[in-house]
Amino acid sequence: MLIRRPEELPGQPMQMDGVKDVTMRVMVGRADSAPTFAMRHFTVEPGGHTPHHSHNYEHEVYITEGEGQVEENGKFHRIRGGDVLFVPPNAVHQFKATGQSPLKFLCLVPVSFDCGKPTPGT
Amino acid sequence: MLIRRPEELPGQPMQMDGVKDVTMRVMVGRADSAPTFAMRHFTVEPGGHTPHHSHNYEHEVYITEGEGQVEENGKFHRIRGGDVLFVPPNAVHQFKATGQSPLKFLCLVPVSFDCGKPTPGT
Numbered sequence: 001m002l003i004r005r006p007e008e009l010p011g012q013p014m015q016m017d018g019v020k021d022v023t024m025r026v027m028v029g030r031a032d033s034a035p036t037f038a039m040r041h042f043t044v045e046p047g048g049h050t051p052h053h054s055h056n057y058e059h060e061v062y063i064t065e066g067e068g069q070v071e072e073n074g075k076f077h078r079i080r081g082g083d084v085l086f087v088p089p090n091a092v093h094q095f096k097a098t099g100q101s102p103l104k105f106l107c108l109v110p111v112s113f114d115c116g117k118p119t120p121g122t
Numbered sequence: 123m124l125i126r127r128p129e130e131l132p133g134q135p136m137q138m139d140g141v142k143d144v145t146m147r148v149m150v151g152r153a154d155s156a157p158t159f160a161m162r163h164f165t166v167e168p169g170g171h172t173p174h175h176s177h178n179y180e181h182e183v184y185i186t187e188g189e190g191q192v193e194e195n196g197k198f199h200r201i202r203g204g205d206v207l208f209v210p211p212n213a214v215h216q217f218k219a220t221g222q223s224p225l226k227f228l229c230l231v232p233v234s235f236d237c238g239k240p241t242p243g244t
Contacts, residue, residue, distance in 0.1 A: 001194040001215075002208035003201065027206040028182050036232040037159040039182050039206060060150050060161050062184060062228060064204075072123040079125065082186075084149040084161060086124035093123075106184055108230060110158040 002032055006041040006104075014042070014050070014121075021048030021097075029122045030111050038122035039108050044068065044097040052094040057113040059087035066103035069096045079103075124154055128163040128226075136164070136172070136243075143170030143219075151244045152233050160244035161230050166190065166219040174216040179235040181209035188225035191218045201225075 004027065011023035022044050029038040041064075044050065052071070067080040071094045072087060079085065079095075087093050097103035111122045126149065133145035147163040150156050163186075166172065174193070189202040193216045194209060201207065201217075209215050219225035233244045 001192065001197070001199060001210075001213065002206075003192075003199055004206055005204050006206070007204075028208045032208055033210065034182070034208065035180055035211065037182065037230065039184070039230070041206075058157055060156070060159065060230070062161070062186075064184075070123065070125075075123070077123060077125055082127050082129075084124075084126055084128070084163075086150045086154055086156065088123075088155065089157065091123065108159065108161070108182070 002028065011043065016051050018051035018053065019049070021045035022050055024121060026121065027106070030118065034111055036111060037108050038111050038119065039106055040121055042105055042107055044095060044103040046097050046100060046102065049096040050094055052092065054090050054092045056089050057110050057119060058089050059085070060108045061085040061087065062106045064104045064106060066097060066101050067099040068103040069098050070094070124150065133165065138173050140173035140175065141171070143167035144172055146243060148243065149228070152240065156233055158233060159230050160233050160241070161228055162243055164227055164229055166217060166225040168219050168222060168224065171218040172216055174214065176212050176214045177235070178211050179232050179241060180211050181207070182230045183207040183209065184228045186226045186228060188219060188223050189221040190225040191220050192216070
């Protein structure tokens with residue numbers, strides 16, 4: 001059984017257009033033989049944000065720490081530790097850290113999309 | 123966008139042979155049109171446990187609070203808040219709450235298995 005904690009893994013700076021100060025850790029992914037979906041951990045530094053984008057697969061998210069703002073299709077919502085979010089396929093979305101400390105969250109995605117393409121970051 | 127917190131949802135007692143004092147909340151599931159996987163929240167009261175069983179789909183787990191013990195195929199591991207676990211398909215597993223306060227965790231599963239059967243609790 002795989003048991004690990006985010007702080008035990010090295011973080012990878014998220015390399016994508018429109019990203020500011022985001023670090024990713026793949027907690028459970030294709031390298032672990034995850035068959036269906038992957039769990040990634042993100043740290044967004046204060047003032048940082050994920051890309052403003054959409055894709056045809058969903059996100060399921062759990063905010064572990066901090067506070068921020070999430071946009072979906074032009075609507076903005078406050079988020080904080082303990083919130084669960086579902087971002088449906090094709091929604092335009094972006095996460096921003098608005099507090100004094102980092103926003104940290106788990107973001108889960110299918111391991112593949114479009115009939116077998118590996119999902120980025122899985 | 124769906125944003126909800128476990129404490130906002132009514133808990134359902136987990137009805138399955140071999141379960142003791144476990145409450146489930148479907149945080150994101152088939153009723154929310156989750157296409158690939160579902161996020162469930164479990165509360166195990168002190169001394170309680172999930173069933174000792176196996177199935178041919180995986181679990182990805184995040185311990186949100188408390189401490190406990192997880193068994194996989196006869197091996198026992200201590201778990202605590204902040205741990206991420208991957209239980210692969212067909213592993214015999216069981217979660218027990220061993221602390222003074224409830225063990226709480228998110229457990230994610232595919233929404234279907236065996237070529238389309240709805241996964242229990244999704």
